[in-house]
Amino acid sequence: MHSIVPEGASDIATSQLRRGVLEFCVLALLRDGERYGFELVRTLGQADGLVTSEGTLYPLLTRLRREGLVETNWRESRSGPPRRYYRLTPAGDAALGAFTAEWERFRASVDALLDLGEASR
Amino acid sequence: VTPSPLHPLAKAYLKRLKRTARRRRLRRARRKELIAEIEGHLREAIPPEASDADARGVIDRLGEPAEIVESAIPPGTETTGRRGFQVWAAIVLVLGGGFILPVLGWLLGIVLLWTSTAWTKREKLIGTLVIPGGLGTVPWLWLILWTSCLHGTAQHCLPGETNVPAVLYSLVGAVLVVAPILTAIFLGLRARRTVG
Numbered sequence: 053m054h055s056i057v058p059e060g061a062s063d064i065a066t067s068q069l070r071r072g073v074l075e076f077c078v079l080a081l082l083r084d085g086e087r088y089g090f091e092l093v094r095t096l097g098q099a100d101g102l103v104t105s106e107g108t109l110y111p112l113l114t115r116l117r118r119e120g121l122v123e124t125n126w127r128e129s130r131s132g133p134p135r136r137y138y139r140l141t142p143a144g145d146a147a148l149g150a151f152t153a154e155w156e157r158f159r160a161s162v163d164a165l166l167d168l169g170e171a172s173r
Numbered sequence: 174v175t176p177s178p179l180h181p182l183a184k185a186y187l188k189r190l191k192r193t194a195r196r197r198r199l200r201r202a203r204r205k206e207l208i209a210e211i212e213g214h215l216r217e218a219i220p221p222e223a224s225d226a227d228a229r230g231v232i233d234r235l236g237e238p239a240e241i242v243e244s245a246i247p248p249g250t251e252t253t254g255r256r257g258f259q260v261w262a263a264i265v266l267v268l269g270g271g272f273i274l275p276v277l278g279w280l281l282g283i284v285l286l287w288t289s290t291a292w293t294k295r296e297k298l299i300g301t302l303v304i305p306g307g308l309g310t311v312p313w314l315w316l317i318l319w320t321s322c323l324h325g326t327a328q329h330c331l332p333g334e335t336n337v338p339a340v341l342y343s344l345v346g347a348v349l350v351v352a353p354i355l356t357a358i359f360l361g362l363r364a365r366r367t368v369g
Contacts, residue, residue: 110211
């Protein structure tokens with residue numbers, strides 16, 4: 053059977069999905085306490101299929117800070133340059149809570165539909 | 174703590190990033206912040222004694238500078254590359270459009286000025302009001318004075334014949350020339366500050 057989905061459409065969808073969820077993954081990493089930028093970027097970079105270029109995470113962190121979802125402070129490091137630590141704000145915590153609930157619903161619906169499609173093949 | 178020297182490959186990468194950010198006209202504060210963060214990342218991830226292969230691995234994971242700079246520009250922001258022509262056409266016409274095509278040339282410049290997103294409302298007001306007509310105003314004023322002399326509607330035509338001191342004439346003339354030039358420079362500088 054020929055697919056009606058144009059070639060590359062799946063890549064675009066994945067990239068948009070990735071972009072949409074990434075900021076909440078950052079917030080999720082901060083749920084248990086503060087982390088510094090490099091540590092956040094490395095952890096996200098190691099998650100399979102989530103980040104294609106680690107460098108783009110720094111502008112994302114800046115955006116989250118500007119939107120008031122995270123706050124930062126600089127601290128000296130013994131091993132190198134000062135580090136910028138990120139911490140979740142109450143607004144960030146609320147946004148993460150709302151997204152988590154929505155994500156559960158979304159994932160359950162998509163999984164159910166994908167399973168349904170698979171079963172009828 | 175004195176930062177350790179950057180690995181040569183990291184240094185070259187950072188240079189490319191700086192160049193790209195400047196070319197894409199990322200706002201100065203954003204640019205400095207982004208470069209500082211990426212530099213911090215490179216320092217953490219690549220010890221000076223790291224092999225070239227290790228350094229390349231870190232750099233590959235960071236991604237292309239163009240991609241990073243692009244992600245630092247808020248979506249929907251007009252970039253200077255695309256708006257460049259309109260910006261320069263607006264400045265040239267607001268300044269000298271009245272020379273090329275009396276009144277209409279300047280008006281066209283004003284339309285371009287007000288439809289561009291490169292300037293704030295305050296800057297557009299300055300561009301419009303200092304001085305209406307731009308440099309094209311001076312020859313027209315002279316022409317009006319001269320014709321009124323010819324037709325005898327003005328009582329005194331030469332600065333020395335009037336009660337107005339000659340220095341005031343020169344001063345007004347200088348302001349009419351200098352102010353539009355300063356405004357054009359101001360608009361040019363404000364359009365350079367830009368995205369991000």
